[in-house]
Amino acid sequence: MARLRDDWEHSPWRNFLRWLREGDDALDRAMIASLDAPAPELREETAPEAPALPAEEPLSEKRRRRLRAIYIALSVLLCVGIIGVLVRTAGSLPSFGGAENPANNEVSRRYIEQGLQETGAVNLVAGMILDYRAFDTLGESNVLFAAACAVMLLLRALGWREGGTELPGHEPHSDIILQKISMVLVPLILLYGMYVILNGHLSPGGGFSGGAVMGAGLILCANAFGIEVTRRFFTFRTFQLVSLFALSFYALSKAYSFFTGANGLHSFITAGTPGRIFSAGLIPYLNLAVGLVVCCTMYGLYGVFRRGDV
Amino acid sequence: MSLWQNIPFVCILLPLASAALVSVLKGKWCRAAAGLVLLAEAALSVYFTVRMAAYGQSYAYMMGHYPAPWGNEIRAGLLEAVVSAGFSAVALMSFFAALPALKRDVEEGRHSLYMALLMLLTAALQAQVFTNDLFTAYVFVEIMTITAAALIAAGRGGRRLLSSARYMIMNLIGSALFLLGIILLYDLTGHLLMPDIQRAVAGLAERGAYELPLTVVVALLTAGLAVKCGLFPFHTWVPDAYSAATPLSQALLSSLVSKAYIFLICKIFCRVIGPRVIAMTGVDNMLLLFGAAGMVLGSVIAVRQEDAGRMVAYSSVAQIGYICAGIALGTQAGMTAAVFHMLSHAAAKSLLFLSLRGLRDVSGSTKRSRLVGAARRHPLMGLAFTLGALSMVGLPLTGGLPAKLNLGLAAAAVGGWRMWALFAALILSAALNAVYFLGTLVELWRPSAEGAAPLKVREALPIGALMALNIAAALFASPLTRAIRLGLSQFG
Numbered sequence: 001m002a003r004l005r006d007d008w009e010h011s012p013w014r015n016f017l018r019w020l021r022e023g024d025d026a027l028d029r030a031m032i033a034s035l036d037a038p039a040p041e042l043r044e045e046t047a048p049e050a051p052a053l054p055a056e057e058p059l060s061e062k063r064r065r066r067l068r069a070i071y072i073a074l075s076v077l078l079c080v081g082i083i084g085v086l087v088r089t090a091g092s093l094p095s096f097g098g099a100e101n102p103a104n105n106e107v108s109r110r111y112i113e114q115g116l117q118e119t120g121a122v123n124l125v126a127g128m129i130l131d132y133r134a135f136d137t138l139g140e141s142n143v144l145f146a147a148a149c150a151v152m153l154l155l156r157a158l159g160w161r162e163g164g165t166e167l168p169g170h171e172p173h174s175d176i177i178l179q180k181i182s183m184v185l186v187p188l189i190l191l192y193g194m195y196v197i198l199n200g201h202l203s204p205g206g207g208f209s210g211g212a213v214m215g216a217g218l219i220l221c222a223n224a225f226g227i228e229v230t231r232r233f234f235t236f237r238t239f240q241l242v243s244l245f246a247l248s249f250y251a252l253s254k255a256y257s258f259f260t261g262a263n264g265l266h267s268f269i270t271a272g273t274p275g276r277i278f279s280a281g282l283i284p285y286l287n288l289a290v291g292l293v294v295c296c297t298m299y300g301l302y303g304v305f306r307r308g309d310v
Numbered sequence: 311m312s313l314w315q316n317i318p319f320v321c322i323l324l325p326l327a328s329a330a331l332v333s334v335l336k337g338k339w340c341r342a343a344a345g346l347v348l349l350a351e352a353a354l355s356v357y358f359t360v361r362m363a364a365y366g367q368s369y370a371y372m373m374g375h376y377p378a379p380w381g382n383e384i385r386a387g388l389l390e391a392v393v394s395a396g397f398s399a400v401a402l403m404s405f406f407a408a409l410p411a412l413k414r415d416v417e418e419g420r421h422s423l424y425m426a427l428l429m430l431l432t433a434a435l436q437a438q439v440f441t442n443d444l445f446t447a448y449v450f451v452e453i454m455t456i457t458a459a460a461l462i463a464a465g466r467g468g469r470r471l472l473s474s475a476r477y478m479i480m481n482l483i484g485s486a487l488f489l490l491g492i493i494l495l496y497d498l499t500g501h502l503l504m505p506d507i508q509r510a511v512a513g514l515a516e517r518g519a520y521e522l523p524l525t526v527v528v529a530l531l532t533a534g535l536a537v538k539c540g541l542f543p544f545h546t547w548v549p550d551a552y553s554a555a556t557p558l559s560q561a562l563l564s565s566l567v568s569k570a571y572i573f574l575i576c577k578i579f580c581r582v583i584g585p586r587v588i589a590m591t592g593v594d595n596m597l598l599l600f601g602a603a604g605m606v607l608g609s610v611i612a613v614r615q616e617d618a619g620r621m622v623a624y625s626s627v628a629q630i631g632y633i634c635a636g637i638a639l640g641t642q643a644g645m646t647a648a649v650f651h652m653l654s655h656a657a658a659k660s661l662l663f664l665s666l667r668g669l670r671d672v673s674g675s676t677k678r679s680r681l682v683g684a685a686r687r688h689p690l691m692g693l694a695f696t697l698g699a700l701s702m703v704g705l706p707l708t709g710g711l712p713a714k715l716n717l718g719l720a721a722a723a724v725g726g727w728r729m730w731a732l733f734a735a736l737i738l739s740a741a742l743n744a745v746y747f748l749g750t751l752v753e754l755w756r757p758s759a760e761g762a763a764p765l766k767v768r769e770a771l772p773i774g775a776l777m778a779l780n781i782a783a784a785l786f787a788s789p790l791t792r793a794i795r796l797g798l799s800q801f802g
Binding site for chain 1: 311316319323326327329330331333334371372373374375376379380381382417419420423424426427430433434437443445446449450452453456457459460463464471494496497498499500501510520522523526
């Protein structure tokens with residue numbers, strides 16, 4: 001059932017050698033043929049049809065080699081040239097951390113001097129990314145969502161539900177040592193991830209880092225006990241719903257804040273008392289939303305790459 | 311601030327917020343939701359353009375409670391309004407025109423994710439148009455890169471995966487160069503907001519400080535975006551990506567995504583670095599040379615193509631060359647010509663790709679030998695392809711003629727070697743365009759033994775609207791040019 005064909009004809013190493021010898025076109029044709037060939041068990045139903053790339057006129061072997069050598073020499077020359085220019089540029093930039101550095105201007109001064117009063121976040125970085133520049137961060141969390149959607153669109157196996165309840169692909173043999181250690185570690189990792197998320201406005205951390213920790217915990221769990229076990233509480237539907245609620249909350253609450261800010265209206269969101277867990281306005285909730293999206297995305301990507309679904 | 315001035319904010323936030331919602335809807339509901347969002351988007355942006363034309367000045371919109379260098383802001387002027395309206399109108403019509411084919415190309419179970427990516431792409435395009443901050447631009451460039459690569463790969467067949475991988479690699483190189491440019495620029499100026507950077511850069515240029523880093527920054531930003539929009543020497547990903555994808559992805563990629571990058575180049579030249587400093591670094595001359603080379607060589611390669619899809623894709627390379635050459639002239643007239651060409655090309659290129667799909671359905675392939683007589687078999691699509699092709703050649707009654715005329719006039723006003731280079735490229739490229747597009751048209755309209763396909767209203771309506779948009783670009787060329795010129799004067 002495994003999707004990977006391990007015969008020599010389709011191995012990456014063989015493709016690499018072919019590329020070295022024959023160039024891009026041959027590699028393209030081989031890859032397209034192997035991608036378009038149906039999985040072995042389906043082979044009788046649909047005949048493989050390899051669409052041919054536009055044929056180039058054949059070059060003589062000698063000429064092809066000479067062209068390739070010139071091409072490689074020119075690319076190396078170009079690379080070295082660009083590296084030289086960039087190194088020269090880096091040498092003539094303003095010195096890092098110096099008092100005269102242009103980055104020490106009114107922008108960073110206000111972040112440092114008034115950030116605590118204005119945003120209520122003890123962690124100034126959280127105040128900057130989730131309050132001052134929340135629009136950028138809204139975009140960033142949607143970058144993650146876009147990446148997750150892209151991978152799911154391409155790799156998620158569709159037909160397996162009709163065939164039965166088993167996920168496609170193999171589950172490797174689980175190791176008893178891994179299982180015993182995970183029993184202790186997974187709850188701790190998840191708890192720590194939650195702590196990092198919830199204290200994102202008080203101490204270093206936040207949604208992105210805490211979400212990554214939690215995602216790693218889920219991946220460890222799936223590794224130790226198999227994806228069938230994690231499927232009891234995390235399926236594709238979970239991924240969809242959590243993403244929906246987290247991203248909608250982020251977008252709608254920030255839309256409210258942008259709208260009131262731009263139109264000079266009064267907003268009911270206040271900074272609160274800095275240092276409290278319920279303070280800093282929207283920041284803890286936004287951290288939670290970002291954390292959930294990051295966690296689901298990480299685990300979802302892992303599941304789709306490993307078994308074709310979560 | 312009046313209520314209508316919130317429209318740019320709604321245009322960005324509406325598709326962004328609906329992306330997650332669309333991803334959980336199934337089947338026809340996700341398509342209906344996506345269509346509805348695109349419709350709202352187009353209606354709002356057109357209304358916004360009308361209001362902006364009467365308002366007569368530009369304004370900054372604060373994204374949150376903190377003013378600009380600290381918080382985020384977007385900026386709207388007449389130019390942004392026109393470009394945003396053009397983008398959303400083309401996106402709406404392409405969406406409905408490509409919907410019937412999409413059901414055949416992408417499995418039903420993957421439609422909700424496809425639509426979610428489409429929503430994210432729409433939001434990113436709008437954000438790119440309205441952004442006033444270089445870092446916001448970069449964030450949405452990332453979204454555009456990821457969603458575009460996924461939209462290319464969606465569907466069946468190995469060629470799409472291969473083209474998508476190639477697209478991803480080339481575009482990430484472009485993103486990396488662009489990001490490196492932003493970092494260096496921040497190091498030199500300490501700002502990310504466009505007007506603040508321009509002020510700091512003008513100060514640096516006056517003192518003659520940091521000459522080499524400034525040149526490198528301009529080169530990095532321009533080269534990064536040139537790779538991403540497929541300008542001539544970096545065009546290798548274009549033909550595969552454009553010809554292999556599903557029609558909707560083709561139309562959006564070739565007509566909108568590459569244009570958003572070009573609009574970002576416009577912004578960087580006019581608003582971030584400033585035309586004077588650009589001319590000092592000499593990057594504009596390089597852009598002009600690459601653009602002129604692209605105009606000629608893109609057309610030369612297009613003539614050689616046996617496959618009509620690849621031919622249209624290579625003609626994109628040539629057209630991107632036209633637009634970049636216009637930007638590189640560095641004058642108000644050149645920039646106006648470039649923006650006009652950008653819009654007319656967006657309308658024509660999506661029409662070409664969408665009608666080519668209809669012709670493929672009645673011919674079985676996009677090979678030129680198989681397409682003989684295809685227009686007789688499917689007259690609507692044949693007519694649409696003809697209009698698009700005539701616009702590419704630059705014949706009267708299409709948006710292509712005023713676009714090329716504007717570019718020629720702008721070049722004549724500049725004079726010197728730039729004028730002669732651009733004139734030579736224009737004439738050569740126009741002749742080559744005429745050779746391959748008119749040749750294809752003659753083949754398309756040969757008599758065919760088979761009867762004409764029946765006309766379906768669901769197909770005819772959006773394609774007809776897109777054709778009307780193309781003709782409108784020609785008929786209303788002078789008010790549109792005036793609006794762009796006015797917008798550019800508010801831009802700097």
